[in-house]
Amino acid sequence: MPVVTYRDALTQALREELQRDDRVFLMGEEVAQYNGAYKVSKGLLDEFGPMRIVDTPITELGFAGVGVGAAMVGLRPIVEFMTWNFALLALDQVVNAAAKMLYMSGGQYNMPMVFRGPNGAALQLSAQHSQAWESWLAHIPGLKVCTPGTPADAKGLLKAAIRDDNPVVFLEGEMLYNTKGEVPEGEHVVPIGVADVKREGGDCSIITHGKMVLVAMKIADDLAKEGINLDIVDLRTVRPIDVEAIAQSVQKTNRAVVLEEGWEICGMGAQVVDFIQRECFDDLDAPVLRVHQEDVPMPYAKNLERLAKPDAAKSIAAVKKVLYLD
Amino acid sequence: MPVVTYRDALTQALREELQRDDRVFLMGEEVAQYNGAYKVSKGLLDEFGPMRIVDTPITELGFAGVGVGAAMVGLRPIVEFMTWNFALLALDQVVNAAAKMLYMSGGQYNMPMVFRGPNGAALQLSAQHSQAWESWLAHIPGLKVCTPGTPADAKGLLKAAIRDDNPVVFLEGEMLYNTKGEVPEGEHVVPIGVADVKREGGDCSIITHGKMVLVAMKIADDLAKEGINLDIVDLRTVRPIDVEAIAQSVQKTNRAVVLEEGWEICGMGAQVVDFIQRECFDDLDAPVLRVHQEDVPMPYAKNLERLAKPDAAKSIAAVKKVLYLD
């Protein structure tokens, strides 16, 4: 299987779906002439032209609303936010319009659209440009929320998202775009709502998604050397959440650590913990621990940013704690 | 002690703090001439004049930003959102400006301001006007979030919020404004971050906040008749959360049910569950259960809305379940 970057995997999915269905179009800041702020839409303007690859002014609320309107009358918009930090300005369209239209209209107007872009922190972008919004978006009924951590899942989930007749929030990552992995060519669709056990192990479950999947895989190698085998459940989508996959893993390992990029309070990890204690109450040999960003706005200074972010060291410490090895 | 409505308790707090400090002003839609969409600011325009009780156009993002700017240079704005549903448009100012200014400026600019208004559902206001945002706001470092459920706490916490030099989010409720309770006259300040055990009991802990406090008190009476005694912990503020108070209660009862108004996924209840299983892992005799809004946008029809909301019956069922009485 060809090894490609997460970025190219996304571009493949976009290109293939744009070719497959001429109702699909991509809109956002710098997506066309500039080939994308992060080059995810590279070459698409040349192939599909300006009516389908659409540069917008800096008006997140406005163009998200344009996507909503286009979806209401049968187009299949892909709305790119340069980053999800700026999508904060457009949440009224995502939450009050896209997520509720089908319900408010009693089933008359479905919303076949995707809101996508990089989520979470990159490097030294400071407080306003380093936020991870998956827990906010997963909170909202009427949405689906994808958080692929690998190139293959990025391609397969994006194709599924574009074909879905519901509004799908698709969270990528600047730090993921250059990561590489095997990606099936052509038709490769990953179902939304199905977790993937990225690695099997009997000692402790790691429940995670998005960027932190890479950290999980890394610490799994390190800990394997110490004879600690991790069972890594990559949720892949945080709405819906594959509770069964989580339960199966924890029932096997009796221990769990939840890794996420964002803040602690009401983060994804809290919800995963809630599911685990409900589904696996009698299976747990230790409290479930969480690893997440420190409870501070993201600082600029390199050393402070490193301390603020969840990482391998913090994750290993948590695993050892649930294994009572510390 | 005088018995007053939740609305009047808020008006008292506003009036007293406006009298106490002339840097304090109230701004929002219909707060002045109209005396407030829900009459919380009744009479304040006459007493304090149009420079301190300020009607705004319908520009949530704009006037929230005006509040931020005024706070930066030393005023103490109280920004009223007619309801928090509309605050969705202003979250960039709350989250990216108010919550981060002190940090981004390295401690130079603190933000002595309050964002307040009714949160959550009223009656038959349908999907776009019935949303509870406390879990979103509690997620954000740099904010404090108050969710008073009684008139006394409404007054005491609002006074504390206005005097706090940090940005405080203050969540009220249309359905709470007419509720009555004893409220101390004059100086009555409730510290932010301290829960209140509203009722003592040994059989099961109820952890809740805001509107659901009333439901908790009601079912406590009903269940007492059946010999089931609830320990009701009213968080009162969801950022910071009084984890110690939660732990003390659960260590006593060994069982807990978390009640909240909003949606399940990544809701406040999930975070409370996370704290409980970490702090009280060995104390729990049953999984912690949660009661919350059904995972749907709020429907208009009276019968469907009733089914969608968390209520006494669902709460009683949850209590009986954690007591293995069902």
Place this chain on the structure above:
Amino acid sequence: MSTEAKPVPAPASAQKRREKPQSSPAAEGENKAPMGGTTPEERRALLKSMLLQRRFEERCAEAYALGKIGGFCHLYIGQEAISTGTMSMIRPDDYVITAYRDHGQALARGISPRAIMAELFGRDTGTSGGKGGSMHIFDKETNFLGGHGIVGGHVPVAAGVGFAIKYRRGNQLCVCFFGEAAVNIGAFHEALNLASLWDLPVIFIIENNRYGMGTAISRSTANEDVVVRAQGYRMVGESVDGQDVFAVRDAISRAAERARKEKRPTLLEMRTYRFMGHSMSDAVSGTYRTKDELEENMKRDPIIVLHNMMHEAGELTEGDLHKIDDEAKAIAQDSWDFADSSPEPPPEKLYTDVLTDTTS
């Protein structure tokens, strides 16, 4: 409704406006043919449409008082010439989107009065099966895209509909209604820039009833002459007497022509007045507007204005009027009966329509 012929003074708003330079050459009163060259039959249809809205909403107020309608309910009474005039000039395959004050436009667009009333009653037979309510009337049959509750939120959505029309090289258009207070919110600004920048066939209609809830336009809007805003977007703006159904039709025909031929958007200010409170919980007058102001403006009730013109043209007898009015009342009654006898949505529908399980 009183029907004796009265002198018809311009509304306070119109007089006020006249002191200002017109924002557009093509403003009210320049229509050539009397009554816009309509036929007597067309005029009857216009009168009938406006009367239906009036009688229907009078019953809504009654039903609200009886608790049969709940939540927020915003009546359109006083503004009917705008909905009727607009809908009479667009095509069935055009699109319409509006805010929460949507009953009048829904009826004028031809949506079943029974289904609308049932929606207001929260019944299974309503336009949204009772899930939307008064603020959220949707009807795919007539391309009626709702009923939206966040001020200004639907304005970019209208631009998106225009985008889709352009994308498909269609020659439909999208009409977007909103109140004058919505012109101050960001979504309006972003949408108008996009619509003009991209040449989208959208008619943006500001229904300037001079109040946003309890706030007079002079207290919310730096430049009350709101159509001036259009220039900032290189868009044609026009100010129209919204109480004269023929003036409305004229303006819409020009805007529709511009949308279909030139693929350009238009910003129209329809000057009107709200005869009832903002919503059922708001007093009709006394708090933020005087009884005198209200009565002054009620003299230009759009139904009376039209009726008088027809009456003076000698084409409408009292008998004719009463017949039309009785029909309207009968439809309103029938809608009430239908809604009242319709079942509530079954409990299991709480969970439907959250997501669809279809894919492309």
Place this chain on the structure above:
Amino acid sequence: MSTEAKPVPAPASAQKRREKPQSSPAAEGENKAPMGGTTPEERRALLKSMLLQRRFEERCAEAYALGKIGGFCHLYIGQEAISTGTMSMIRPDDYVITAYRDHGQALARGISPRAIMAELFGRDTGTSGGKGGSMHIFDKETNFLGGHGIVGGHVPVAAGVGFAIKYRRGNQLCVCFFGEAAVNIGAFHEALNLASLWDLPVIFIIENNRYGMGTAISRSTANEDVVVRAQGYRMVGESVDGQDVFAVRDAISRAAERARKEKRPTLLEMRTYRFMGHSMSDAVSGTYRTKDELEENMKRDPIIVLHNMMHEAGELTEGDLHKIDDEAKAIAQDSWDFADSSPEPPPEKLYTDVLTDTTS
């Protein structure tokens, strides 16, 4: 920097604009006294201020390449006449707020170059102790309110500062800088309406460098003549040659007078050009603008424009210039050395400044 006297053609932007009707009577070139009636000493100070920004940012680019500065870093090179001209006309007790392209304004406002460079290096001695970085320069000493990263987000904040000035009956003003692409976002619209509606003493300065990242204004803005927008808010708007520090000073003096005496806001368009890429990761030319266009516009380097005027007035020898330039280079070097030798913020500071524990 080349210093031989050159003919000084108007920038492409200015020529383009001339074809259009001026949006304001008081546009560039109407200043009476040569060089705005400044004294030679004042002119030297202006040149020095602009050169400091230039030399300082040349070192920023170098430090970024060496990895000493990280994240996003947006250089101001080419736009220095706007920051220098503006700051030279306002008072120490006035307020300044800007976007992420904030180094030039921070230096022109008189913030310590050492503290700014240390902030860019992420050091404990920086303006924000290393917590803010390039996009978030704050300095309470000089009423410099930041450094904001969300396009348009700080524009309502500026209105709030104006509100506070009015609230206290002060006669200060607030200057708010933002790029031309920000005029399309809702926050701009809401803020300008509020500032005019409430008579707030704010000067809104559009730095029109003709590109928002890679998007030319013609592809983002329906009406490129952005000052026309001002009329929609009943505000005075003026279009200014932002490469001529004297034209900038003139416009600011008129706006400042309006703010202090009439308590009215002003919208100024400063026509300028960005000589570097949007940020360090963006190519200087080739992708969305041609090398020719860049070079054409670089002929109107604001530093050369000022230098030439002074040179022609015979008041600036090559020696003088080099002395000023060397001073600027020395300050930049000193800032670098200071930043480079400053400690990183201690780990415990990660948790400070999230909340303050003070109350009133």
